[in-house]
Amino acid sequence: MEDEWTLVIEGDAAPGIIAPFAAWRKKPAGAGVWVEGDAEAEEIGPLVAAAPVVAVRFPAIVDGRGLSLGALLRTRYGFVGELRAFGDIIPDITEYMHRCGFNAFVLPDLEQAEVAIACIGRMSDHYQASVRQPKPPFQEPTTRRP
Amino acid sequence: MYQYNAFDQRFVEERVEQYRDQTRRFLAGELTDDQFLQLRLRNGLYIQRLAPMLRIAVPYGLLTATQLRALAEITRTYDKGYAHLSTRQNVQINWPELRVVPDILADLARVQMHCIQTSGSCIRNITTDQFAGVAADEIVDPRPYCELMRQWSTYHPEFDWLPRKFKIAVNAAQADRAAIHVHDIGINIRAGDDGRPRFDFLVGGGLGRTPVIGSLIREGLPEQHLLTYLEAILRVYNRYGRRDNKYKARIKILVRAMTPGKFRAQVDEEWEHLRDGPSTVPDEEIQRIKACFVPHVYEDLVDETQLLARERLADPAFNAWMQNNVAPHKRSGYAIVTLSTKATGVPPGDVTEEQMDAVADFAERFGFGEIRISHEQNFILPDVPQKHLLAVYELASEQALGQANVGLLTDMICCPGGDFCSLANAKSIPIAEAIQRRFDDYDYLHDLGPLDINISGCMNACGHHHVGHIGILGVDKRGDEFYQISIGGNQAKDASLGRILGPSFKRADVPDVIDRILAVYVDNRLDGEPFLHTVRRIGIEPFKAHVYGVAEPSAGEREGPAPRMKEPPALRRAG
Incomplete structure (x- = not known):
């Protein structure tokens, strides 16, 4: 659970730093970038594709915009680095984020991180295609049928 | 009626255990009120003025007699012996204890039912014609498509945290009994020139503070594209719907702000990325679901015109009931009966455990064990042989379900x-x-x-x-x-x-x-x-x-x- 990255809400980009998008664009080398959940995937997607880390801020539990952004970065802009969720996050929500392509979550403590891992593994199957499951079950007859 | 396979059954059971764990963590103080609120809403639990209210999903208003008996049993065991039929064809109980809700969900899962997404800012129960599959004026049976969309919308990774609740209604008959013009998405299914179903999409209708009639944004979509096109609409809404003001967060406000033309263009642009992708529905899957809705084995009956004329003449009350509560069936000799819950002195849509048990019995004696709930908050017996209509009327009247007021002034819709x-x-x-x-x-x-x-x-x-x-x-x-x-x-x-x-x-x-x-x-x-x-x-x-x-x-x-x-x-x- 140790984090090799330091996220700065404001400030310059540098190696090991996750910086806001505007700062990151000036000095992307070795740096990560963070964006708000309502960032335009069409604008940032092509630019951040090569970043080692993209962090997406979720301003509230109920705000699902970052889920669409994550899914788009993964499926449409080919982002393969670390996709990190931070902000107002509870363990139960990480499962949605995980299915939308996030693979790192900033949670308040180790206990919550363990709950999150349990949440992510709880459901065996899902009805839809997602970043984690590129084909819906009806395209995979063996998983769908009893 | 759709039958769960092992996949569906495991899904609802795991969802129950997930919610049991969420309830446990809330009661242990590990989740705050606000955090738990969002999780319980997605399992249908509101905390109301007097007590919690649990909204049970009845997908597109379809129930079996077994399911209805299970609901009666739940109101006996966990509640005060009555339930409420809602305007989204669902069933609500008003007095469940928060700590036993996981047990109620487990009981529901045993009869292939759940409370998933019956509240919260997510895709709600999909509604359709309460006469689907039996109506004389039906063009296409909408139920397999409703089920396909139910599965797609259940626990969707991207669309469970929308700006606001999202309601989809489907009509596939001459008359629109599903109110598709006033839904977030209204889908009209019709037959294309080649005889295959075609889907017309109305978007941005709705009631609430700003009532709007939906705008037609797509005509004649073939069935295999149903899910990818829905995904395009929902993605545009999830990204751009307003979240700063809950009264301006429904899709109708977005459609109006963008104009229907620009909204359509944006959806089309998104859809270009998704169409023909993995969520395109193969014909085998449509056939698999359709196989659950094959017509029942109807007897070869003839219309009982003379018998009914005699019975109607002999009893003016039965005559009035026939006139208002009985609709034509697509099979000769059968009829569709609406049992009105709107008795004077009873809140519209409220039904007792005895009434639920009785309706389950009627459905088995005078049909194929199926019941519908209409958005007008009544029960439907979809397959009554005409020769038994008088018997059904008399039995229903004994249960205060014989009011001859369907569609009339006293058949009110009421929250x-x-x-x-x-x-x-x-x-x-x-x-x-x-x-x-x-x-x-x-x-x-x-x-x-x-x-x-x-x-x-x-x-x-x-x-x-x-x-x-x-x-x-x-x-x-x-x-x-x-x-x-x-x-x-x-x-x-x-x-x-x-x-x-x-x-x-x-x-x-x-x-x-x-x-x-x-x-x-x-x-x-x-x-x-x-x-x-x-x-x-x-x-x-x-x-x-x-x-x-x-x-x-x-x-x-x-x-x-x-x-x-x-x-x-x-x-x-x-x-």
């Missing part, structure tokens, strides 16, 4: 209102009851003909007041309950939104006001003209004038029978 709901400005059930008490003369009701009165206790419009021929909305005026009345709304194919008559009224005056509106109608109607058409023809002004006392109706010009009142007007003014 739970201020008695139960913490959002309401005003009570709605007592209004419904006062109207039912005032107008309980069947002859007068039949003379008035088709008349929808829809009552909502607040702007959220759960009682669909905008599309009632007469709509009643509870409003709060400096802490007092008042009621605003509109006329001319309609939920059917030629949908329209009601226009507000004028300043609102005190609760005690509402039956009088309805009386005055009806007097203007009776005075002005042409031969056989229903209320809605008269309103459309003569406009709102004559009604306004009479209701607000500017002019009295010209009594000498009445056509047809004069309205019969329970009490003379002078007495009704008291209080």
Whole structure:
């Protein structure tokens, strides 16, 4: 659970730093970038594709915009680095984020991180295609049928 | 009826255990009220004014007798012996204890039911024609497509945290019994030139504070694209719908702000990325689901025209019931029966455990063990042999389910209102009851003909007041309950939104006001003209004038029978 990255809400980009998008664009080398959940995937997607880390801020539990952004970065802009969720996050929500392509979550403590891992593994199957499951079950007859 | 396979069953069972763990963590103080709120909403649990309320999903209004008995048992075990049929074809119970809700969900899962996404800002239960699969005027059976969309929308990774709740309705018959013009997405299914189903999409309709009729954004979509096209709409909404103001967060506001043309263009652009992708539905999957909805093995019956004529002649009450509560079936010798829950003195949609058990029995004795719930909050027996209609009528009457008022004034749509709901400005059930008490003369009701009165206790419009021929909305005026009345709304194919008559009224005056509106109608109607058409023809002004006392109706010009009142007007003014 140790984090090799330091996220700065404001400030310059540098190696090991996750910086806001505007700062990151000036000095992307070795740096990560963070964006708000309502960032335009069409604008940032092509630019951040090569970043080692993209962090997406979720301003509230109920705000699902970052889920669409994550899914788009993964499926449409080919982002393969670390996709990190931070902000107002509870363990139960990480499962949605995980299915939308996030693979790192900033949670308040180790206990919550363990709950999150349990949440992510709880459901065996899902009805839809997602970043984690590129084909819906009806395209995979063996998983769908009893 | 869709039958769960091992995948579906495991899914609901795991979802129950997930919720059990969430409840445990909440009770242990590991989740705050606000955090747990969002999780319980997605399993249908509200904390209401008096007690929690659990909303049980009845996908597109379809139930088996076994499921209905299980619901009766749940109200016996965990509740006070009654349940409420909602305007989204769901079932609500009003007194479950928060800590036992996981047990209720487990009981539901045993009969292939759940409470998933019956509340919260997510895709809600998909509704359709309560006569789907049996209606004489049906073009395509919508149920397999509703099920396909139910599965797609269940626990969707990207669309469970939308700006606001999201309601989809489907119609596939000549008449629109699903109110598709006033839904976030309304889908009309019809037959294409090649005989294959084609889907028309209306988007951005809705009631609430800003009632809007949906805009047609796509015509003739073939079935395999259904899910990818929905995904495109939902993605545009999830990304761009407003989240700063819950009253402006529904998709209708986004569609209007962008204009329907630009919204469509954006959806099309998104869809270009998704179409023909992995979520394109293969024909085998459509056939798999369709196989659950194969027509029952009907007997070769003939229409019982003569028998029914004799029975109707012998019993005027049965005659009235036949006229209003029985719809034509696509098979000869069968009929579709609506059992009205709207008995005077009972909140619309409330049903007891005994009634639920009785309806389950009727469905098995006089059908194939299936029941529907309509968005008008009634039960439907979809496959009654015509020769048994009289027996069904008599048995239903013993259970206070024989009211012959379907589609008439006393068959009101009504939300739970201020008695139960913490959002309401005003009570709605007592209004419904006062109207039912005032107008309980069947002859007068039949003379008035088709008349929808829809009552909502607040702007959220759960009682669909905008599309009632007469709509009643509870409003709060400096802490007092008042009621605003509109006329001319309609939920059917030629949908329209009601226009507000004028300043609102005190609760005690509402039956009088309805009386005055009806007097203007009776005075002005042409031969056989229903209320809605008269309103459309003569406009709102004559009604306004009479209701607000500017002019009295010209009594000498009445056509047809004069309205019969329970009490003379002078007495009704008291209080």
